[in-house]
Amino acid sequence: MEFSIKSGSPEKQRSGCVVVGIFENRRLTLPAELLDNASSGFVSEIVRRGDMNGKSGTSLLLHNVPGTSSERVLLVGLGKEKDFREKDFCAAIRLSVKALAETGTQDATLFITELAVRKRDTAWRIRQSAIAAIDASYRFDHYKTKQDELRRPLRKLTLIVERRNELSIAEEALQQGIAIAEGCTLARDLGNLPPNICHPEYLAQQARELATEFKLECEILERADMEKLGMNALLAVARGAHQPPKLVVLHYKGGKNSAKPVVLIGKGVTFDTGGISLKPAAEMDEMKYDMCGAAAVLGTMKAVARMALPINLTIIVPATENMPDGNATRPGDIVESMSGQTIEILNTDAEGRLILCDALTYAERFQPERVIDVATLTGACVVALGHVASGLFANKDGLARDLIEAGEESGDRAWHMPLWDEYQELLKSPFADMGNIGGRWGGAITAACFLSRFSKKFDWAHIDIAGTAWKSGADKGATGRPIPLLTHYLLQHAGKID
Numbered sequence: 343m344e345f346s347i348k349s350g351s352p353e354k355q356r357s358g359c360v361v362v363g364i365f366e367n368r369r370l371t372l373p374a375e376l377l378d379n380a381s382s383g384f385v386s387e388i389v390r391r392g393d394m395n396g397k398s399g400t401s402l403l404l405h406n407v408p409g410t411s412s413e414r415v416l417l418v419g420l421g422k423e424k425d426f427r428e429k430d431f432c433a434a435i436r437l438s439v440k441a442l443a444e445t446g447t448q449d450a451t452l453f454i455t456e457l458a459v460r461k462r463d464t465a466w467r468i469r470q471s472a473i474a475a476i477d478a479s480y481r482f483d484h485y486k487t488k489q490d491e492l493r494r495p496l497r498k499l500t501l502i503v504e505r506r507n508e509l510s511i512a513e514e515a516l517q518q519g520i521a522i523a524e525g526c527t528l529a530r531d532l533g534n535l536p537p538n539i540c541h542p543e544y545l546a547q548q549a550r551e552l553a554t555e556f557k558l559e560c561e562i563l564e565r566a567d568m569e570k571l572g573m574n575a576l577l578a579v580a581r582g583a584h585q586p587p588k589l590v591v592l593h594y595k596g597g598k599n600s601a602k603p604v605v606l607i608g609k610g611v612t613f614d615t616g617g618i619s620l621k622p623a624a625e626m627d628e629m630k631y632d633m634c635g636a637a638a639v640l641g642t643m644k645a646v647a648r649m650a651l652p653i654n655l656t657i658i659v660p661a662t663e664n665m666p667d668g669n670a671t672r673p674g675d676i677v678e679s680m681s682g683q684t685i686e687i688l689n690t691d692a693e694g695r696l697i698l699c700d701a702l703t704y705a706e707r708f709q710p711e712r713v714i715d716v717a718t719l720t721g722a723c724v725v726a727l728g729h730v731a732s733g734l735f736a737n738k739d740g741l742a743r744d745l746i747e748a749g750e751e752s753g754d755r756a757w758h759m760p761l762w763d764e765y766q767e768l769l770k771s772p773f774a775d776m777g778n779i780g781g782r783w784g785g786a787i788t789a790a791c792f793l794s795r796f797s798k799k800f801d802w803a804h805i806d807i808a809g810t811a812w813k814s815g816a817d818k819g820a821t822g823r824p825i826p827l828l829t830h831y832l833l834q835h836a837g838k839i840d
């Protein structure tokens with residue numbers, strides 16, 4: 343989709359469709375009022391008759407509105423004016439794009455983008471609009487052999503800002519939004535790809551392609567390299583798999599040479615059967631999404647490189663399948679992690695923490711300013727927070743605060759969870775330094791406690807995205823979360839947003 347920014351009045355737009363908002367209780371937004379004046383009351387008459395009542399989630403398409411230059415007008419319900427917040431704004435953009443897709447138009451002009459949203463500025467509105475519009479028009483139909491030939495996709499969206507002096511700020515925000523959305527699209531594609539295609543080598547290949555496109559430094563560690571480094575926790579997970587494991591590293595250097603990098607680590611289990619601690623059959627296909635952490639850090643890297651942010655960023659993706667096999671790790675096996683700490687593997691389905699712990703130790707060599715890992719780590723996190731918020735853990739409160747705020751501002755929320763010592767107790771093992779599970783209760787927390795033991799040398803945060811990285815049901819698919827949170831955080835870190 344092509345985007346542009348403009349300011350102007352709705353009745354004068356030569357466009358396939360002009361999109362304006364209507365609040366509940368027949369309150370026309372300013373652009374709707376301008377259309378109404380130009381058309382001698384055409385719009386208000388429709389609203390008066392009750393064909394558009396302004397409720398959120400509703401829309402009405404009008405053709406040949408008198409006195410206007412566009413072919414169509416789309417009225418979009420915004421809900422109650424006094425309750426209009428960030429999420430209502432984004433929902434209105436998404437609804438507009440979905441409704442436009444049902445029409446014959448291939449270009450449209452959105453006046454929703456000039457609506458005031460409390461506490462948010464023009465840059466925010468434009469950035470979020472681009473992200474929401476691209477997200478709402480996303481489709482994954484690579485494997486459908488019959489394409490919908492009648493569909494006319496939306497090709498061009500013009501986003502309106504109120505004043506001409508906002509154009510340059512809006513243009514920069516638009517480019518940021520497009521970059522972030524492209525990162526999300528990459529992550530969603532990787533998540534949605536079937537596990538017979540998207541295996542560890544496929545993720546490595548994606549990294550190589552990003553490296554070529556954006557001139558990044560790329561290292562890919564093979565099994566033999568991991569053996570030399572003593573990454574026995576990661577290797578224990580890979581034992582049962584026929585697909586070889588990979589540890590993928592990408593470096594982006596946009597900042598000063600002396601600036602320490604931010605390191606992002608993404609769990610890349612391209613299929614999680616549970617291993618010998620085999621998962622039940624129902625919905626096991628969804629364990630293809632167990633590499634969504636990896637997808638998110640690759641997508642974040644793509645967005646950051648596209649925005650050319652003045653920071654140094656490194657991403658690490660430990661990638662493997664978790665399979666049962668005659669050679670697979672058994673419950674009860676003890677391994678020595680790269681850090682030297684020993685682990686009794688009591689449940690082979692708690693594999694994410696095993697690959698992450700060696701990746702965390704590997705991160706030390708980059709002398710990171712801070713490390714953030716992203717993982718579909720625990721079903722317990724879904725029990726705790728549902729599909730709304732990601733679980734956030736950190737060994738520095740300031741870092742947690744910044745990430746929570748980035749989540750709030752990007753509409754990709756996370757909730758701060760505790761990492762108290764009392765929970766560490768639960769990881770005790772009679773035979774090794776620790777077990778890899780902490781028992782029945784507080785599973786998201788004990789998993790984070792496990793990781794914290796490998797994160798003592800730097801400021802560290804862990805984001806459990808088990809409930810947020812994908813959706814089940816009718817609109818099943820990867821969401822691209824938490825890329826909006828991470829990119830917002832990095833934009834702030836780069837001084838591009840205050």
Ligand code: BES
Nearest residue numbers: 689691692693718719720721722779808
């Ligand atoms: N990938 C799963 C976590 C998961 C489960 C994410 C369901 C989304 C939905 C992870 O590897 C796992 O299996 N975790 C176990 C840990 C347990 C054995 C301590 C879990 O959550 O059941």
Ligand code: MN
Nearest residue numbers: 614691692693
């Ligand atoms: Mn598992």
Ligand code: ZN
Nearest residue numbers: 611614632694
């Ligand atoms: Zn897993």
